[in-house]
Amino acid sequence: MVERLRGSAGVAxxxxxxxRTHGLCEMCLAAGRPEIATVVDHIVPLALGGSDEDSNTRNLCGAHHLEVTAEQFGHRAPIKARGVSRSGRPTAPDHPWNQRRD
Structure with a gap:
């Protein structure tokens, strides 16, 4: 099993x-629409025998990371609902459910 760096060494x-990509998603950059990278992804996942070397990593946004991971492990990517919290409650402040009752 590959040992990952933890603590301040892992953060560094x-x-x-x-x-390397100025904090931008490599897949979005290739498509010509830069997005912020939130994940350092292992091209060959550690769980599948990949290394923790820099050459086996790429910077991805959350959406691309979900897509790639689902593809690699045979899962369907979850449907991302907009405008609702994880519990399903609407997040818009003007939604009737979020109005104060007097």
Whole structure:
């Protein structure tokens, strides 16, 4: 099993890896629409025998990370609902459910 860096060493490693693309998602950049990268993804997942070397990582946004991970592990990517919290409650302040009752 691959040992990952933890603590301040792990944070420094993540920052260094994100700096390679100035903190932008590599897949979004390739498509010409830059988005902020939130995940340092392992191209060959550690669970499938990949290494923790810089050459086996790429910077991805959350949406691309979900898509790639689902593809690699044979899962369907979850449907992302907009405008609702995890519990299903509407997040818009003007929604009737979020209005104060006098």
């Amino acid at each position: 490693q993540r920052r260094r890896r994100l700096a």
